[in-house]
Amino acid sequence: MNDPQDAIVGLRKMLIVKEREAADLQDRIHELTAQLQARPVPAAEPPALNDPRLITVEDVLVLQEVGIYEYHHPLENADSYKQALADLRTHVRDAVKGSEAIVIAKKFSFNNSLAEGRRLTSDLSKLMLRAYNAEAENCVRTIRAGNLDTAKRRLDKAANDIEKLGAAMQIYVSPDYHELRIKELELTADYMMKVQEEREVAREERERLREERKVEQELAAERERLDKEQAHYRAVLQRLRDTGQDTRDIEDQLARIADAIAQNDYRAANIRAGYVYVISNIGAFGAGVVKIGLTRRLEPLDRVRELGGASVPFPFDVHAVYFSDDAVTLENELHKEFSSRLLNHANQRREFFFATPEEVRQVLTKKVGNLLDYNDSPEATQYFQSKGYWPDFRA
Incomplete structure (x- = not known):
């Protein structure tokens, strides 16, 4: 003992x-x-x-x-x-x-x-x-x-x-x-x-709110611009009518502006409407990886350019940008289709998938019909220009 x-x-x-x-x-x-x-x-x-x-x-x-x-x-x-x-x-x-x-x-x-x-x-x-x-x-x-x-x-x-x-x-x-x-x-x-x-959720929520504020500001600025343009053409129309001149071109312009205002108001009222985009960044993530996302911005490429900012070494390549009245549902359906190919399974809110642009195009075509504009191959200009200068760290 x-x-x-x-x-x-x-x-x-x-x-x-x-x-x-x-x-x-x-x-x-x-x-x-x-x-x-x-x-x-x-x-x-x-x-x-x-x-x-x-x-x-x-x-x-x-x-x-x-x-x-x-x-x-x-x-x-x-x-x-x-x-x-x-x-x-x-x-x-x-x-x-x-x-x-x-x-x-x-x-x-x-x-x-x-x-x-x-x-x-x-x-x-x-x-x-x-x-x-x-x-x-x-x-x-x-x-x-x-x-x-x-x-x-x-x-x-x-x-x-x-x-x-x-x-x-x-x-x-x-x-x-x-x-x-x-x-x-x-x-x-x-x-x-x-x-x-x-x-992570709080960070993503702040990012979502920033994006929503940008959308609201863009829609409000666009509505203000259209209102001014409409007032201008209405004044021109009145002068032409007073002088007995042809007003058909001005009336066409006013009809175009009215359609634009209606579309702008619809976008502001319908939060589900927007653009679904398919992008890739071969220099940052390699071949066979795409991001499938959604933006309500008036110019969707502005959002893509923001994503390709200082956080990644190269800008993103755009394969498709598709407007949908229910972009939220369309994006969710695409995410569900490729859910087994997520890069980040711990945080499934990250929208990167192991898939080729062609595979996404085939699924998207089944859901929305033929796409007028779709790029299967990334340009990746800066990546290909830079690759030859990279040192071989694996040597």
């Missing part, structure tokens, strides 16, 4: 090691972050997982290989997770205060004294709990959505190590308390993922 004094020494050493590991881990995180920020991003294919140039940190590999995140405790929003974590940590504190975190043998004697045994087991249990909680807090601080299983294994190992050290006096971490700390890890991972999702 293990000597209690040896167990105490072992626990103290374990506590020192855990605290040192936590500090070293934080230093390593800062070091890797600085390296990543300073490292230039090559325009070449990423190395394979077995490439020696790849940093093989366990948590990094877990994050690379993890699938779509599944919530362990589904809640409505980040605030709900925050409250659940606060409630759980209250239970953790209550368990510690109520001496329910560590199971202690009731009749352990030391030097033939039960009192000495109680003092020894009390001191040892405090060291045990301190070591265990140090590892638990370290796991919580370093948790990410993709490395939850790694954190759980680390905490399980800490509980097992402490149980072995306390075997002589039958002292170990309470299973219920351990379950509370495991649930804390799960809730923390869920909370971080929900915060990330809500930030």
Whole structure:
């Protein structure tokens, strides 16, 4: 049977090691972050997982290989997770205060004294709990959505190590308390993922509202321009009538303006009307990838030019721009048709798909009939002009 004094020494050493590991881990995180920020991003294919140039940190590999995140405790929003974590940590504190975190043998004697045994087991249990909680807090601080299983294994190992050290006096971490700390890890991972999702949704909503404001401004400016043009031609028409001249050309112009005003008012009133576009960017995403989107802008190519701004190295190529009275439904149908080919399955609001322009054209033709204008091959002028100057990072 293990000597209690040896167990105490072992626990103290374990506590020192855990605290040192936590500090070293934080230093390593800062070091890797600085390296990543300073490292230039090559325009070449990423190395394979077995490439020696790849940093093989366990948590990094877990994050690379993890699938779509599944919530362990589904809640409505980040605030709900925050409250659940606060409630759980209250239970953790209550368990510690109520001496329910560590199971202690009731009749352990030391030097033939039960009192000495109680003092020894009390001191040892405090060291045990301190070591265990140090590892638990370290796991919580370093948790990410993709490395939850790694954190759980680390905490399980800490509980097992402490149980072995306390075997002589039958002292170990309470299973219920351990379950509370495991649930804390799960809730923390869920909370971080929900915060990330809500930030992405908020960003996309801000982008949608900016786009809607631009549409409203464009429609209002166009209506103002048409009203001025209409007033001008009405004055000209009146003068021609007063002088008995031919007014047919002016009447045709007024009819054209009236049609334009009606179309503008329809676009302003019908939020489902707009342009569905199919674009690609071979220089940014490679061949066989398209974006299928929707815009209500008066000039849809303005939206395409914005998408090809500073966030991507090359402008997008336009394969089709199709006006529909119900562009929302048409876009949703196209997205559903290619849903299995999404690039980003974690955030399906991203509208990029593994598909060729010809494949999209075939589906679009079935839904709307023959298309008068469709470009199957991207021009990608800047990409082809630049490709020959690229260094070979894979050499």
